Amino acid sequence: MLPASDAPPFSLADGALFLVDKPQGWTSFDVVNKVRYRIRKKLGVKKFKVGHAGTLDPMATGLLNICVGKWTKRLGELEGLDKSYTGTIQLGASTPSYDAETDPDAEYPTAHIDLAALRTAAAELTGPIQQVPPMYSALKVDGQPLYKRARRGETIEVKPRPVTVHHFDLENFTGTSVDFSIGCSKGTYIRSLAHDLGRAVGSGGYLTALRRTEVGPYHIDTAWQLEELLAAIDPEA
Template sequence: MLPAATTPPFPFVEGALFLIDKPQGWTSFDVVNKLRWKIRKHLGIKKYKVGHAGTLDPMATGLLSLCVGKWTKRLQELEGLDKEYTGTIRLGATTPSYDAETEIDETYPTDHLDLALLQRAAAGFLGEIEQLPPVYSAIKVDGQPLYKRARRGEKIAVKPRSVRVDRFELSNFTGETVDFTVSCGKGTYIRSLAFDLGEAVGSGGHLIALRRTAVGPYRVEDAWQLEELLEAIGDPAS
C-alpha cells in the first residue's frame, strides 16, 4: 500500500511523505535541501535524510513528492508511478534543450498548422514509443550528467529509450502555441514530446511551460506551498 501524505503533527522520527508544489525557478534538489535544512533546524540535529521521487526541471512547477527520515526507503515505490502534466508548446522554433531554458537555434514556418493537424500528429505518440531524451538532461553517461557535457559543447550520442504515453491531448492553438495534457509512464520526457511533435508537423517546437499535476494517486491540489510547509514545521522544538 502506498504511503499517505503527511499532515501535522509531523512524525519526523518515524518518517513522512510530503507533497510540495514546486515553485518555478527552483531545482528539485533546491527543495530537498531547503526542507532538510528546516527539519534539521527544527529537530536540532546535524544529519537527516530527505529525498525526492522524480525530478522536475527548474522551469517546471507542480507536484514534487519528498520522503523524509526512515521513509526515504519508500522512494522506489513512488518513482515508478504514472504521472500527469499540463503545459504549453511553442511551435515554429527549436532550442538545444527542447525548452525555453536555452536560446532558439532554428526557426520554421507555421502557416500550415491548425489544431486538427496537431492533434493527428499527437495521436502518433500514444502507446509504447521510442523516445530520444534531451541532451540537456540529468541522465548519466560514464558517471556524468548529460547536461554538463552539453554545456561544454561536447557532441553527445544519446540512446533512445522505451516510454509509455497514455494521453496526449492538445487544445487552445493560437497559431504559434498550443496547450497540452499528458499522462505517461516513468521516464517520459515532456520536452522530447514537444520537440518530436514539432518535428512531426514540420514546424519545430519547444516547451515553454510545464506543470506536473499528478503522480499516481497524489494530486497537486493536495500539495503544500513550500513556504507554508516551512512555516508549519516551525521553529526548533523546545
C-alpha cells in the same frame, strides 16, 4: 501506498511524505535542501535524510513528492508511478534544451499547421514509444550527466528508451503555440515530446510552461506551498 502528511504534528524521524508544489525557478534539490535544513533546525540535529521521487526541471512547477526520515527508504515505491502534466508548447522554433531555458537555435514556418495536424501528430506519439532524451538532461552516459557534455558543446548519440504515453491531448491552438495535457510512464521527457511534436508537423517546438499535476494517486490540489510547509514543520523558525 504511503499516506501524505497534510497537517502537523509530523512524525519526522519515523517517516513522512510531503506533497510540495515546487516553485518555478527552483531545482528539485533546492526544495529538498530547504526542507532538510528546516527539519534539522527543528530537531537540533546535524544530519537528516530527505529525498524526492522524480525530478522536475527548474522551469517546471507542480507536484514534488518528498520523503523524510525512515521513509526515504521507500522512495522507490513512488518513483515508478505514472505522472500527469499540463503545459504549453511554442511552435516555429527549436532550442537545444527543448524548453525555454536556452535560446532558440532554429526557426521554422507555422502557417501550414492546424489543430487537426497537431492532434494527428500527438496520436503518433501516444502509446508505447521509443523516446530519445534531450541532451540537456541529468541522464548519465559513461558516468557523466548529458547536460554537462552539452554545455561543453559536445554532441553524442543518445539511445532511445521505451516509455509509454497514456494520453497526449491538445487544445487552445493559437497558430504559434498549443496547450497540452499528458499522462505518461516513469522516465518520459515532456521536453522531448514537445520537440518531437514540432518536428512531426514540419516545424519546431519547445516547452514554455510545464506543471506536474499528478503522481500516481497523489494530486497537486492537496500539495503544500513550500513556505507553508516550512512554517508547519517549525513555526518558530
